[in-house]
Every structure is written in structure tokens, then in C-alpha cells.
């Protein structure tokens with residue numbers, strides 16, 4: 001679904017992504033690990049079109065989409081849950097979700113059905129349907145942004161640290177949900193600080209260090225790699 | 236009693252005009268986090284359009300609609316000329332280009348029309364008065380109140396009930412996130428400028444209606460009013476802009492009624508002192524609004 005080759009991106013003089021190549025197959029769950037500041041979020045933002053690449057290429061479904069706008073990427077079928085969550089604070093939960101379906105707002109019935117489905121998966125959101133997004137708790141906001149991303153009916157989902165700041169039982173819940181989403185055939189690229197948990201559910205993994213791929217392999221290979229900790233914490 | 240009714244009518248009509256002016260400025264600020272310094276010129280454009288179509292003899296309401304449409308058009312033009320080419324570069328660049336566009340329009344009016352005031356056509360109803368409960372008041376004031384109520388209701392409906400309105404509210408806090416949901420950036424920004432132009436156009440009818448003429452510099456005062464109203468109301472909140480507009484009008488009208496004759500010419504000094512007091516008390520304005528996203 002996604003192929004990235006020799007991708008480079010940064011912020012002015014800061015080179016955050018330095019020649020990263022990776023692939024994400026259909027229905028695959030791939031995790032990207034790495035220390036703080038390794039460039040994981042920058043990589044995700046570049047794929048989603050929110051950060052302009054300075055070199056390399058991004059392919060979606062075989063099409064070259066290097067430098068495409070975020071609007072174009074979501075139309076192609078890519079949904080992003082950023083690390084910053086970015087719940088729209090003065091929109092209600094329902095409005096947040098409906099905006100998630102912006103690109104298919106004409107399919108009124110399908111959108112309504114998906115909205116009901118999201119409320120079924122996250123009953124908490126249903127209870128808070130008319131509450132402003134900014135008043136939700138951190139965990140509820142995380143549920144909201146994942147549900148909002150799903151409202152666009154994506155083929156590829158980018159999840160940047162979905163478990164960040166959540167209570168342990170909620171983390172388990174989120175991971176279970178990621179597995180359920182994978183079972184529906186969705187391709188998922190998952191960035192996580194919680195490496196062991198991510199490796200338990202992932203098919204393959206990449207380890208990013210200082211903006212470069214330091215290791216890659218199946219989840220089992222990466223977990224077994226003796227120097228994982230060194231790579232991970234070595235920054 | 237008579238004095239009170241008089242005061243309320245004066246306050247509400249001035250407040251309605253101020254609120255619409257402020258809303259037109261803050262709708263663009265909310266999304267781009269940039270003040271459009273060419274905003275006042277939209278009122279000038281509407282005024283000169285009225286002047287230019289004045290000789291055609293068509294019914295006034297058509298002239299007004301053409302003038303308002305020109306204001307919308309120039310609002311959108313501001314985006315294309317002053318904002319879009321430099322938006323991604325820097326805040327300073329946009330500040331300068333919007334100043335430049337403002338100056339350009341003013342000089343255009345100076346050069347091609349005249350530095351002297353030009354009378355604009357006004358409907359008879361604008362100069363008539365009416366007596367309510369013993370108070371004689373210009374019908375224009377009541378029309379201003381009615382127009383403000385209708386415009387504010389329509390605006391609220393647009394922002395709460397339509398997809399584009401919801402998308403604009405979203406873009407005002409997290410612009411990039413809205414784009415990552417498929418909301419086209421340019422559509423949102425152009426819509427904001429169009430709405431800004433519409434509000435400026437509507438308010439200009441009453442603003443110019445008070446004065447009866449248009450000059451190249453006519454836009455400065457509305458820009459200042461809109462700016463002060465949004466600053467005291469809270470730059471990040473649409474409700475704040477409306478509240479700020481009415482509060483500023485309350486101060487202005489209140490001073491008009493209470494200041495002795497010989498101090499009246501210093502009214503603005505009193506107004507600004509009160510504005511400073513409000514800002515000392517509430518530096519972020521009265522309404523905070525949602526934590527705003529980054530400039531885009």
C-alpha cells in the first residue's frame with residue numbers, strides 16, 4: 001500500500017528524516033520504533049503530506065504521491081492520527097466525527113452507519129456526543145481521534161503513539177482495537193514508545209535512529225535482536 | 236424613560252455595526268492568525284461602488300447588492316493578492332503585503348476618483364425618522380439593529396450547521412489536522428475572506444449611510460474599531476468579537492450621554508483609557524476561546 005524510498009524531511013536546518021525506506025503491505029501491521037527525537041513523528045507527517053519532503057519518494061498504491069497535500073492523501077485513502085491528537089476543542093464529539101467523514105460527506109447514509117458503528121465501539125463517545133471535544137479526558141480524546149480517522153473509511157491508517165498518556169487498561173483496549181482494525185483488512189503503520197507491546201501485535205518492525213533506519217525485520221526478529229535496547233535507547 | 240429608550244436604540248445600532256465589523260476581521264484572524272490590514276478598504280470599495288453605480292438610476296437595493304458583492308470580491312482578492320503568495324513565508328511578509336494592498340486601494344481611489352468626499356446614493360428611508368414611545372429616532376438605526384440581528388443569526392447558523400462552517404471552526408484551531416481530514420486549505424481561507432467581505436459590505440451600507448459620503452481614507456476607522464473590539468473581546472473567539480463590538484459601542488454611547496459638552500471632543504481618549512483598563516484586567520480579552528493552533 002505504501003512504499004517510501006530514501007525519504008528526507010526536516011524543519012529548516014534540522015534534518016529529522018534522513019533517507020528512510022520502508023514498505024507497508026495490504027492488511028499489514030508495521031510498527032516503527034525509536035528513541036525520542038528519532039524522527040518517527042516527522043516520518044509519519046511526511047507520509048501524510050503535512051510535512052514537505054526534501055528528497056526521496058512516497059508511493060501510495062503504486063502511485064507516486066511525493067509532496068502531495070494532506071487533502072490529497074486522505075482522498076486517496078490515508079488517515080492519520082497524529083501524536084498531538086488535535087481534537088477540535090470547540091467542536092462537539094459528533095461534529096469532530098462528522099468532520100472525519102468530510103471527504104465522503106455526500107454519502108449520508110454510509111456516514112451515519114459508520115457513526116453508529118464508532119459509538120458502538122466507543123460507548124464513551126456516544127455518552128459525550130454533544131460535549132465539546134476540548135472537555136474530554138486524554139483517553140477519551142484518543143478514542144475520539146482514532147474514531148475520527150476511521151470515519152474517512154481509510155485503506156491505510158497511520159497511528160502515532162496511540163497509547164500515549166493512557167492508563168494501562170486503556171492501553172490494552174487500544175491495542176485490542178488496533179488488532180480488530182487489522183482484522184478488517186486495514187493496513188496500519190504504528191509508532192509506539194511501548195516497544196514490547198507493539199512488537200507483540202505487529203507483523204514487521206523498523207527501528208529508527210537519528211532519522212535513519214537502524215534495523216528492520218519481522219516483529220519476532222526485532223524482539224530477539226540482542227541489541228534492541230542499545231538501538232532503542234542509544235538515541 | 237425616554238432617555239433610556241434613546242440610549243438603548245443608539246447603543247444597539249452602534250453595537251450591531253461594531254459587532255459585524257469585528258466579526259469580519261476575526262473570521263480571517265481566527266484561521267490565519269493574521270490581521271488583515273486591508274480590511275477597512277472593503278468598506279471603501281463598497282462606498283465607491285455605490286458612488287459609481289449611483290448615476291444608473293436603478294433601485295437602491297440593487298446598487299447596495301452590487302456594492303456588497305464588490306466588497307466580497309475584494310475580500311477574496313485580498314487573499315489572492317496579499318496573503319496567498321506569501322502566506323507560507325513569514326508573518327512579517329503578510330503584514331507588509333496586507334498594508335501594501337490597503338495603501339494600493341486607497342491610492343487607486345485617490346488617483347482615479349478623487350481625494351475629496353464623494354456623495355453616495357442613499358434610500359429615502361435612511362434619512363427619515365420615526366417616533367417610538369415618544370423617542371424620535373432615525374429609521375436607519377432600527378434598520379441597523381434588524382440587519383445586525385439577521386446577519387448574526389445567519390452567521391451563527393452557517394458556523395454551527397453547515398459543513399463549511401464546522402470545517403472553518405475546526406481549521407481555526409488545528410489547521411493542518413483539518414487538512415489531514417480532507418478539508419481543502421484554500422477553500423477554507425477563501426471562504427473566510429468572502430465572509431469577511433460580506434460582513435464588511437453589509438456594515439458599510441449603514442456606516443456610510445451615517446456619513447452620506449465616501450473618501451479614500453474611510454476604511455481606517457472601521458478597521459480600528461474592529462481591531463479594538465476583537466482585542467477586548469478576545470482575538471480567538473467569534474463570540475468574543477461580537478461581545479467586544481457591543482462593549483465598545485456601550486462605552487462610546489455611554490460617554491456620548493454622560494460627558495459634558497466641552498469634554499465630548501476627547502471622547503476617544505476616554506474610550507481608549509477604558510479599553511486599556513479592560514486589557515489590564517483581562518490581557519487576553521474577555522473570552523478566551525479554545526486554545527488556538529499554530530499559525531499556518
Ligand SMILES: Nc1ncnc2c1ncn2[C@@H]1O[C@H](COP(=O)(O)OP(=O)(O)OP(=O)(O)O)[C@@H](O)[C@H]1O
Pocket residue numbers: 011014015016034035036037038039040041042043083
Ligand atoms: N516543528 C519542529 N521544528 C523544529 N524541529 C522539530 C520540529 N518537530 C520536530 N523537530 C525535531 O526533529 C527531530 C525529530 O522529531 P520527531 O518529533 O519526529 O521525533 P519522534 O521520534 O517522534 O520523537 P518522540 O518519540 O519524542 O515523539 C527532533 O530532533 C526534533 O527536535
Ligand SMILES: [Mg+2]
Pocket residue numbers: 040041042083160
Ligand atoms: Mg513523536
